[in-house]
Amino acid sequence: MTDSASGKKRGLGRDLRRLGLFVGKRLLALFVTVLAGVYLTILIANMGGQVDELRLVQIKTAAAEMVRADPAFHDLPSAEREALMASQVQLEVERLRLDEPFIWRSFDYLYRAMVLDLGRAEEMHSDTGSRRVYNIIVERLPATILLFGTANLLVFFVSVYAALKLSRRYGSALDRTVIGLAPTSAAPAWFYGIFLILLLAFIVPLFPTGGMVEVPPPENPWAYAASVLKHLALPVTAMFVAQIFISIYSWRTFFLIHASEDYVEMARAKGLPDRLIEQRYILRPAMSPIITSFLLMLIGLWGGAIILEQVFNWPGLGTLLFQAIGHRDTPVIIGSVVIFAYLLAATVFLLDFIYAALDPRVRIEGGGR
């Protein structure tokens, strides 16, 4: 008895060690992945250092402009004015540390990005006037989460539910209709958005054409919520229409493949009720892919869709990123990408454990047997 107890303990210790090793390896791999992804983004966002040269030219013209425009300097001899300009430029260069080689600064960028010290924006600022990248991003986050969260959750749950029902009624008219409609998802949401705006905002003006809330925003919180809801209707519909059929189609196929497994046939032969078969024999083994796609969808909604937000003039992260790129505001671009990368890595990490919890087959494989 003591033997088996100590054996159990040793077994637990070994399991924990193995788990620790697995977690450590996984974390390291993910960390390196994020590091590489973020560094690549830094290189691209700075055009490999070329943005600095643009910035230098900008600084020079700005300094020259300032000296020329200020009447206090008009009487100065030109040599002194030149010196003044040069010192202005020098100050600005030192402030932005443009005198150091880009490659050094890129590692500095990388370090600060990885510790989530996102720094200050160069051109943009939040609506409250803050220059901190963190504040700018956090301010836009709710808008994106509201829009893409609503739409994606709706698509996800409706499609999984509808697919489960359809896979039981395989070959029916309804099933064939959904399959027939699946190709409509070739067009992205913004495309349907344009048509929805055309139909429901211009020809039949039921909904606003864009924005998130009326201008000026209503004082009453209920009126505010109603206004947001009204503005939300068209973009959510656009996303729903664009994704629902392909989503149902792919889940349906997925469930059909699962439903043709032998153990399902067996359960059916035993005469188990449909509900039980659905829940225990089809849904349960299909759970890990469902969770995967659910989590990846949650990540995806963070990234938002630049164009859908542009078309509906939605003040979310997509619009922010687009503006940041237009302003060549590198810190904002990098900040967005860093957070995106971290979220993705965290999801992948989480998924490994969820798989193991849901699917014993994965656990055995992970154990290295």
Next chain:
Amino acid sequence: MSPWREGFKRLRRYPSALAGLLIIVALLAMALYAVLAIPYADAQRLWRGGEIWYDLPVNAAPQWLDRLTGGQAPPTLKVTSRDAAVQSRLFDQVRIQEQTLRVDFYYQQFPSEINLFLAADFTRRQPFVRMLWRTPDGVEIPLGARRIGASERISISQDQALARRLGAPPQIGLFAEPAPPEGLAGGEPGVRQGSYQLVLETVHFEPDTTIEAELVVYGRVHGLAGTDHQRRDLLVALLWGTPVALAFGLLAAVGTTVTTLIIAAVGVWYRGWVDAVIQRLTEVNIILPLLPILVMVGTLYSTSIWLMLGVVVALGIFSAGIKMYRAMLLPIREAPYIEAAQAYGAGSGRIVLRYMVPRILPVLIPTFVTLIPTYVFLEASLAVLGLGDPILPTWGKVLHDAQAQSALYHGFYYWVIGPALLLMLTGLGFAMLGFALDRVFNPRLRNL
């Protein structure tokens, strides 16, 4: 070859596949026509706009759309000196020439604009012209007089003095029915249909100078596709958008799927660190967001469509598809025929390209066909964001212009619907074919 032929035989049973094929063939024909009818250089020149389009109206709807809704909107009418009646009278020092340009106007809407283009050839003294408008019932409205340079454009519809005299913008006032005596009771005046005349009385100071006149009465409808805010015929963009979209979609889809497949096969074949590197690169690549990077490249470097294509393919090489192909290739690697190939001395390259890749190519075809519209829409998306190729007419650019000019707000629906319909057709065509192919070629779906 027989599994392919069998696959196509099975494909024939799907009506959606046939419809998709039909759409694709139609689009290909349109692309071919566009490339043959308007050479690449011409398309660029036409799309740059400017003087080439001087005789087209601004923001005109397609003609068929107006006729379909029972409208009687005027197209653009052009009258030149060549079809004018000319009378000449010789005097002592001068020669007076009178040309009458006749406009037959039988439409129910007013024209959108009126311009008169005059070209004179003279050596020293500029000729002098007096313009007179004659309505069908003989009322004469003087339009002023002026000296003519070598080439002159007289915007009659923007003549403020004339507008004040007529009490309406000239393009309305000149074609309106006489106002009822009780003053303005019914709002908009009606169009008086009939034959109008523009009389140009020219005083020439030299013995053999000539004057060429061209009166353009701009309509409200034009051709098959209408025009945009720069008077450009949208048909050019709609036609040329086809080869651009198809080429971009096809090249991007082929480029990404084939490279991805080959790299996955290489990883599976060599295993070890090669596979590990490929897997890690894929994971890094998945973290990079494609669209923001494309926007960055477009904003910071260049918006050339070929550069965009290159970036799309480069980022698509290590896409998530690698994981899927790897899973499919792993069992193939252990197949006996690979061992046999190795035994008779096939090299690694040969095994990857001739033994492994072709085995899963059929599975790839549906994915590849369904990928095409994704890239077509990606190109359009970039253009809608204002990152379209600046010199090429594409559907996305038309949508972008429409969006920028608030086409929907102004009611120029045709401007949005034309390119959108073509995009939709392309998307549907390839997706329908791809989905049907998937059911034919995908072994897991075949038994369902």
